Amino acid sequence: MQTYLEDVVKTPQSVNPLLNTLGVKIVELSDKKAIFSLKVCENLAQGAGNLAGGILATIADEAMAHVLLKALDGHKQIVTTNLNVSFLRAVRQGLITCEAIVLKKGRSVAFVEAKIYNDEKELISTATATFHISQIK
Structure with missing residues (x-):
């Protein structure tokens, strides 16, 4: 897991295909905070032209998982057991x-929080998640 955490922050990274597919960039990753960014594009929009809520949920879940993995120093494995997302503002670009x-x-349990902002620093979404922690086998 430690190798994964070292490799995922490299540019370009090849260890997390989901982040690559979405175009997510890891700006910061420490045991205190994870900051991920994403350029909004039409390929990630839903029918009304707004960024899809599932994309917001995904970036929140990924950022929360990564900060927790870093806080655990890479010696455990985790799985999201509960994810709660609130959508506060639409974003198109x-x-x-x-x-x-x-x-x-x-x-064996961790509670993590994420906040997502647009480029005007307005809060567009919040999320909380519960993760189950177990030993790497």
């Missing part, structure tokens, strides 16, 4: 930025 932090980390 520009750059979005997702910031994730670990709220509480236990032995």
